């Protein structure tokens with residue numbers, strides 16, 4: 001199955017998407033993770049992307065479209081998380097998929113009130129080694145600063161600082177929210193309330209995928 005997950009930053013696309021992908025065998029294509037890996041490895045795309053990411057702005061379409069095209073294959077299905085993030089990217093995705101004779105089975109819009117998003121983003125901690133996510137209050141690590149899974153060091157993403165969060169939410173309203181009008185009448189569109197507990201949201205997500 002091929003799935004697109006979209007919604008505001010902090011809504012839980014990454015956490016929920018990773019779980020869904022691991023349980024269905026689909027490849028989890030998280031645009032933010034792909035970009036952060038490129039920045040870390042100092043690839044040409046990573047060098048182009050870095051300043052945009054640190055400022056909470058969208059990386060130019062031609063950079064992200066080329067990066068995602070490299071990752072989409074016909075094997076086992078995919079779960080796109082964080083791509084597309086504007087209408088131009090959605091159109092590029094359609095062209096790309098048509099060229100590979102592939103279609104999207106589900107387009108799932110996850111949403112939650114802004115207060116929840118700010119709360120989730122500002123308390124988020126990520127493991128530098130394995131990428132697993134924690135939250136200072138809602139899912140703290142057993143030992144402060146240390147990943148439960150692998151013992152790696154936890155850090156706060158540069159763009160999870162409050163000033164950058166405000167910018168990301170603004171960019172979302174301006175550029176990503178119009179995707180809702182683009183997708184909502186398409187076949188396979190589902191809307192999900194992602195304001196609840198993690199397990200409840202996951203149950204609603206799996207239902208949206210099956211129904």
Ligand code: AMP
Pocket residue numbers: 009031032033035052053054056057058059060064081082083084085086089159168
């Ligand atoms: P995320 O991890 O999904 O919150 O993404 C982190 C940052 O990566 C965003 O704030 C953007 O700077 C960049 N980014 C992720 N996905 C895209 C995309 N589809 N288009 C442009 N920039 C993106």
